[in-house]
Structures are given as structure tokens and as C-alpha cells.
Amino acid sequence: MLEKLRSRKKLQLVIGTLIGFCFGFLLQRGGVTRYDVIMGQLLLYDWTVAKIILSAIATGMLGVYYMKKRGLAHLHIKAGSVGATVVGGLIFGAGFGILGYCPGTMAGAVGQGSLDALLGGVLGMLLGAGLYAQIYPVLSKSILKAGDFGELTFPDLFRKRNTWTVVCCFFLGILLFLVVLETAGL
Amino acid sequence: MNDLNEHVSEKFAKSRVIIGSLLATSLITIWSAIGDPFVVECWAQQDGILQSESIWTMERWSPYAVGILIGILSWISFLISDKPLGVSTAYARSAGMIEKTFRGSAVEEKAYYSKYVPRIGWEWMLVIGLIAGAFTSATLSGEFQFRYVPTLWEQTFGHTPLKRWLVALVGGTVMGMGARWADGCTSGHGISGTLQLVVSSWIALACFFVGGVAAAYMIY
Numbered sequence: 001m002l003e004k005l006r007s008r009k010k011l012q013l014v015i016g017t018l019i020g021f022c023f024g025f026l027l028q029r030g031g032v033t034r035y036d037v038i039m040g041q042l043l044l045y046d047w048t049v050a051k052i053i054l055s056a057i058a059t060g061m062l063g064v065y066y067m068k069k070r071g072l073a074h075l076h077i078k079a080g081s082v083g084a085t086v087v088g089g090l091i092f093g094a095g096f097g098i099l100g101y102c103p104g105t106m107a108g109a110v111g112q113g114s115l116d117a118l119l120g121g122v123l124g125m126l127l128g129a130g131l132y133a134q135i136y137p138v139l140s141k142s143i144l145k146a147g148d149f150g151e152l153t154f155p156d157l158f159r160k161r162n163t164w165t166v167v168c169c170f171f172l173g174i175l176l177f178l179v180v181l182e183t184a185g186l
Numbered sequence: 187m188n189d190l191n192e193h194v195s196e197k198f199a200k201s202r203v204i205i206g207s208l209l210a211t212s213l214i215t216i217w218s219a220i221g222d223p224f225v226v227e228c229w230a231q232q233d234g235i236l237q238s239e240s241i242w243t244m245e246r247w248s249p250y251a252v253g254i255l256i257g258i259l260s261w262i263s264f265l266i267s268d269k270p271l272g273v274s275t276a277y278a279r280s281a282g283m284i285e286k287t288f289r290g291s292a293v294e295e296k297a298y299y300s301k302y303v304p305r306i307g308w309e310w311m312l313v314i315g316l317i318a319g320a321f322t323s324a325t326l327s328g329e330f331q332f333r334y335v336p337t338l339w340e341q342t343f344g345h346t347p348l349k350r351w352l353v354a355l356v357g358g359t360v361m362g363m364g365a366r367w368a369d370g371c372t373s374g375h376g377i378s379g380t381l382q383l384v385v386s387s388w389i390a391l392a393c394f395f396v397g398g399v400a401a402a403y404m405i406y
Contacts, residue, residue: 005266060261
């Protein structure tokens with residue numbers, strides 16, 4: 001039944017829109033579509049962004065690993081390498097800090113009427129993605145391959161037979177971090 | 187065979203208990219730290235008078251409630267669409283679509299666009315929905331407003347839209363390139379990848395923030 005539902009292309013576009021709607025609603029209501037909140041995080045005085053990301057990870061992880069175990073979900077693991085993940089991540093970060101939105105929250109900012117996101121950020125993002133497609137053939141033969149670590153997850157890395165040990169460690173680690181944040185009054 | 191079945195179901199029962207208790211602990215922690223995040227009526231201080239407010243018109247929800255709900259949204263997305271939440275691919279496909287209107291279908295032969303075909307798909311609709319969802323939320327809370335310059339920017343750099351536009355354009359370009367370079371953004375890597383415990387996603391998330399904090403301190 002699930003396979004059937006997933007293969008219905010038009011219905012999936014509707015589902016995608018609905019999921020996006022909820023995502024956008026939540027991002028806006030969480031405050032992270034605001035430039036001031038994101039810059040507050042990057043200037044380390046407003047930890048809203050970290051709180052949202054970490055509680056989403058903790059919640060999502062439990063459900064997704066549970067569904068995986070029951071055969072209800074597949075993991076979608078992104079391969080990485082030092083050249084792609086670290087270099088690309090730092091470039092992304094620099095742009096993120098200059099712009100003050102990330103791609104998802106920028107779309108949300110457009111929805112709340114922020115014109116700097118629509119006319120500056122979105123336009124730049126399209127330019128950047130287009131430029132990347134232009135230089136991709138060169139990059140893919142060189143830097144993207146440097147220090148390849150493939151499609152790796154932490155349960156694979158620690159070679160634990162019981163994935164749940166790793167899941168629990170991450171969960172408790174996140175919980176501890178959030179408790180420390182709250183205790184510190186951030 | 188029966189033994190094996192029992193063994194498996196016992197393992198399931200165990201994992202269920204573990205998940206249940208972890209969820210309970212986190213809920214209690216949140217409850218005690220910030221108060222019930224799911225209250226329908228909430229008290230807000232306005233002009234020194236306490237007023238009750240409905241959750242739909244509240245300007246902000248607790249970040250923990252929002253995070254947990256995004257986590258649950260990712261379960262739904264994995265379950266019924268077999269897709270992780272991710273945003274930046276849609277920008278790449280749009281860039282391809284725009285290029286296609288100028289240069290025709292030759293664009294699809296570019297190595298990158300044969301990997302990410304410039305067509306409307308699930309992620310693209312996700313972004314459209316995202317804009318609509320944010321618009322609805324902002325309208326309900328009365329937050330919707332056309333703004334060219336954010337408050338924090340205005341306090342430091344003044345209200346000239348051109349300056350903010352240029353910086354946003356440059357930032358967007360760098361970020362757009364970085365998102366494709368790292369193969370994901372704050373949603374694709376930062377939430378969806380990390381929740382699957384993918385090593386590259388945790389590294390990417392750390393790099394996003396290292397780069398972001400460095401850039402933010404250089405600007406302010």
C-alpha cells in the first residue's frame with residue numbers, strides 16, 4: 001500500500017505541497033524566518049535556531065529509525081567527502097552568515113513579506129546554483145573526490161550491532177545540550 | 187523459527203520501551219523548563235496587562251514545540267513520500283529551468299542537470315508549500331509586512347535598501363553555490379541527514395555554523 005501511495009506522482013506533488021505548507025508554517029511560527037533571529041544565533045546570543053534544529057533531530061531520529069526497523073521507511077544517506085562536505089559546508093556557512101537566511105527559512109521569509117529575501121537572497125541563490133552547475137564538471141573530477149568517506153552513518157562507523165545504542169547516545173547528548181542551554185539562560 | 191520470532195518481538199518490545207521512556211523524559215524536561223508547550227490559551231504580557239491569546243494568533247511558538255513538530259513532519263515525509271525534507275535542490279532545478287528558457291533543452295545535457303533534471307517535482311512543490319505556509323502563519327499572527335531592511339540590519343547599517351540588497355545578493359550567491367557543493371542545506375543536511383545519523387550531514391551542519399558564525403562576526 002505504501003509503495004502504491006509513493007508511486008502516485010500527481011498525488012505526491014500534492015502531498016509535497018502540504019508537507020511544505022506545514023514546514024513553512026512551523027518555521028515562521030518558530031521565528032527562524034526572521035533575519036534578526038538567525039543573526040542572533042550566528043552572533044551566539046539567541047539560540048532559537050539550535051533549539052529548533054536539535055529538537056527536530058531528536059524527534060525525527062527516533063521515528064525514522066523505528067520505521068526503518070519496521071520496514072516502513074528507507075534511509076536516504078548522502079555520501080560525503082572532505083572536499084565536498086567540509087569545503088562546501090564552509091562556503092555555505094559564509095553565505096548563510098552574509099545573507100542571514102538559509103534556503104528554507106529564506107523561502108519562509110519571502111512568505112512573510114521580507115523583500116530582501118525575495119529580491120536579493122532568492123536571486124543570488126539561483127545565480128549560485130547556476131554557477132555551480134557551470135563549474136561542476138571540473139569540481140567533480142578534482143576537489144569533490146578528495147577525502148571521500150562515502151555513504152556512512154554513525155551506527156556503521158561505530159560498528160555497533162545494536163543501532164539503538166547509537167540512537168540513544170545521540171538522543172541523550174542532544175537532551176543534555178538543551179538542558180545546559182536552558183540552565184545557562186540562553 | 188518460533189524462537190526466532192519471539193526473539194525479534196522481544197527486541198521490538200525493548201526498543202518500544204526505550205523510545206517511550208526517552209520521549210517521556212524529553213517531554214517532562216521541556217515541560218519543566220518552559221511550561222506546557224501545547225497549551226491552547228497562553229498568557230502574554232501586553233502593556234503591563236496579562237492577556238490570553240490563542241495559539242493560532244500567537245506571534246511565536248516555543249522553539250521546542252516547533253522542533254518536535256518538524257521532527258514529526260519528517261516521519262510523515264519519510265513514511266508517505268519516501269523523501270527527506272530538503273529545500274536546496276529545488277533552487278538548483280529552478281536555476282536549470284530558467285537557463286532552459288534562454289538556451290533550450292541543450293541545458294539538460296550539462297553534467298549537473300542530468301543529475302538534477304530541471305523539472306518540477308516533489309521538492310519543488312515543497313518550497314511552494316513552504317512559502318504559502320509561512321505566509322499563512324504570518325498573516326494569522328498579524329506579522330505579515332513588506333519589509334526591505336530587517337531591524338537588526340537597520341540599527342547597524344541604516345535603512346538604505348540598496349546596501350542590504352547587494353549584500354543579500356552576494357550572500358545568496360555564495361550560499362547557493364555552497365549548498366550544491368556540500369550537496370545539501372540546513373534542511374537536507376542539517377535536519378534530514380543528521381536525524382538519519384549520517385556522518386557527512388553532521389560534519390556539514392558543523393561547517394555551516396562555523397562558516398556562519400565567522401561571517402556574522404566579520405559583518406557585525
